Amino acid sequence: MQQNTLIMDDKAMQRAIARISYEIIEHNKGVDNLCVIGILSRGVEIANRVAKKIFEVEGKVVPVGMLDITLFRDDREVKGHVDKSDITFPIKDKKVVLVDDVIYTGRSVRAAIDALMARGRPMRIELAVLVDRGHRELPIRADFVGKNLPTSRNEKVKVSVNQFDGEDKVEIIKED
Template structure:
């Protein structure tokens, strides 16, 4: 059974709030790069990029990062993985990277993304944006910007739905 916990209007307000927080935290955006983790993290990164432009007239470079081959559960998958590559590769050497994903759960996806980023160069700083933090960390990873904290049981699932993949921007709790 799906329970909508963030509707479309709340979703947009959350994007706007995170955008404001990013703008407030950075005195200069000369060396800032947005990196979204494919799939929905990359779409949220695009929304943040657009909203930051609307609010501050700053057009931040954006890269979508596929972390498929960096995952530590790759050998447990039943299907052959499909690597979609990096969209719009951007040099990150000595840049401030804002890494973006939809849900933070155990921390393993973020660990994989950090490995993928390190293979692309050494950033001067990496900040983390998470749309939904549901707890249950297995690794010591904490987000710098959080859309919403939603404590869950391990048997529940959080599904961030985005316009491109799902036809609507919302977050559902699946039980």
């Protein structure tokens, strides 16, 4: 039997995204030369929300991109994959904030860094995640975290976003 535990509802997600956005602005002393790139798929929606909040606070549009890391994964062999990335601005010499929904082992982030570096050399790459669940296999940590959520390896963290799932929430799913 599956047991779901609600960790964040829509209001908690909004607060976490707002906090991440403020921290990004503060850490970068504004938003000049900054861009936000979300990792497909839910990372893109969170990146869009971060950019929207930054605009509300700073009154400046921050470019937002979408990064497909499939071809850079080290745990899957992929043939015939069409890259779905959409980054319409140069990242060379930019401060890039990479955004994902959950950080777990760090392997997706490593793949994302490789995918970014294949497109140019940013000035700096920072990482923002909605949920950090621990259990790293690589020495990677997020610069901006919405919620630290210690989990066991037999639990899953599911981030639902309105755009894909019809509602905003974060749950822990445990199989009994």
